[in-house]
Amino acid sequence: MQEILRRHIEKIVPLSDEEFAFVWAHFTAKKYKKHQFLIQEGEAVKYHYFVLSGLLKLVYTDEAGKEHIVSFAMEDWWESDFYAFYTQTKATMSLECLEDTKVLCLSLDDYKKLCDGLQKMVRFFLEKANFGFIGSQRRIISWLTLSSKERYEQLLKQYPSLIQRVPKSLLAAYLGVSRETLSRLSS
Amino acid sequence: MQEILRRHIEKIVPLSDEEFAFVWAHFTAKKYKKHQFLIQEGEAVKYHYFVLSGLLKLVYTDEAGKEHIVSFAMEDWWESDFYAFYTQTKATMSLECLEDTKVLCLSLDDYKKLCDGLQKMVRFFLEKANFGFIGSQRRIISWLTLSSKERYEQLLKQYPSLIQRVPKSLLAAYLGVSRETLSRLSS
Structure with missing residues (x-):
């Protein structure tokens, strides 16, 4: 568990054993079952999550x-309702497990302490951000320039494992097309 | 000019006179005329730009x-083809003036020196990022949940001044609708 986080951070900034021990002390490990919620719309967002294993969906529910x-x-991957997390406002999205999931949790208070105590971590988070x-700019470009079919094919290519693990109805809700359209595209 | 940048940075991190002098030494001021390009697709991206005055469009041209x-x-606003800038690859987008524009330019080398020399600036860039x-996640949510008409109305509300300054054909190219659709929406 520690090794996963350490390898992940060291892709960007090298850490001594002492520095990593300091980093590690700010995280709490948690396990969730499929269908459990880490963030519920309308509630406080306590953590920024690092996913060790499993799969989650970040969902916006319209009116x-x-x-x-x-x-x-x-x-x-790192995931949260970031606006709500940083501004300490209520969540406008929900985060739910699609599989049994293990995460490391970082509270805003610990995020600040971590950044204050180890400047390398500010650099790490800057590169991630x-x-x-x-990444999200590229998704916008896909929306502007590609057809639904092309966006589906791009997703297949970018995240082949995702397609295996996620039901078609959710891929459709990600691509912004109907379930029927997606069935036609993927057949 | 210095004051604009200083006020902008100090919204996030306070700076002493000495620190600001250090920051300022990394920027170069440039002026461009309407229709001039700061970034050309296929060419190197030398700078990360801070806009002092004027207006620009970041454009992706499809096949x-x-x-x-x-x-x-x-x-x-800060603008660049960020992927190309950070990875020092060729631009996949272009950045063009829609009005006469004044910018401050920060090269990748100076960006690194600035971050190495003053940790506060890493924090500043982290908060901006x-x-x-x-912001771009919210734009994705708009795409997923709103009609073209609602997206147009949201843009009007968010950036009322933009609507005054930008021709309808460009607003259409931003919203991903045809010029005709936009005329219908805005009438």
Whole structure:
């Protein structure tokens, strides 16, 4: 568990044993079962999560009660309702397990202590945030330039394992197409 | 000019005069005329830009040669083809002035020196990146949940000044609708 986090961080910043011990002390490990919620819309967002194993969906529910998938999160991904987390406001999204899931939890208080105590971690989070931004900009470009079919094919190519693990109805809710359209695209 | 940048940074991290002098030494001021390009698709991306005045469009051109607007940038915004900038690869987007524009330019080398020399600036860029990510996630949610009409109304509400300054054809290229659809929505 410690090794997973350490390898993940060291892809960006090298850490001494002492530094990693300091980092590790700020995280709490938790296990969730399939269908359990880590974040519930309308409630406080306590943690920024690092996924050790399993799969989650970050969901925005519209006024008509329809679910839209903002993102999936699996091994090595960081996930939260970030706006609610950083501003300590109520969640506008929910985060739910699609599989049994193990995560490391980082509270806002511990996030601040970690950044104050070890500048390398600010750099680590900066690089993660920059590439998170670039990733979502690319998703916007896909929306602007590609057909539903092309977006489906791009998803297949980018995350082949995701397609195996996620029911078609959820892929449709991620791509913003109907379940019927997706069946046609993937047949 | 210095004051604009200083006020902007100090919204997030306070700086002493000495620290700001250090920050300022890493930027170069440039002026561009309407229609000039700061970034050209296929070329190197030298700078991360801070907009002092004016207005720009970040454009992705698809294979059919159609322009899609990834974002607009105006006063107090940071803009670049960030993937190309950070990875030092060729630009996949272009950045063009829609008005005469003044910017401050930060090269990757100076960005690194600035972050190495003043940890506060890593924090500043982290906060900018986090909220940039949140902003683009919200745009994705708009795509998933809103109609073209609702997205147009949201844009009007969020950036009333943008609507005054940008031709309808460009708003359409930002919203991903045809010029005709936008005319119908905005009439």
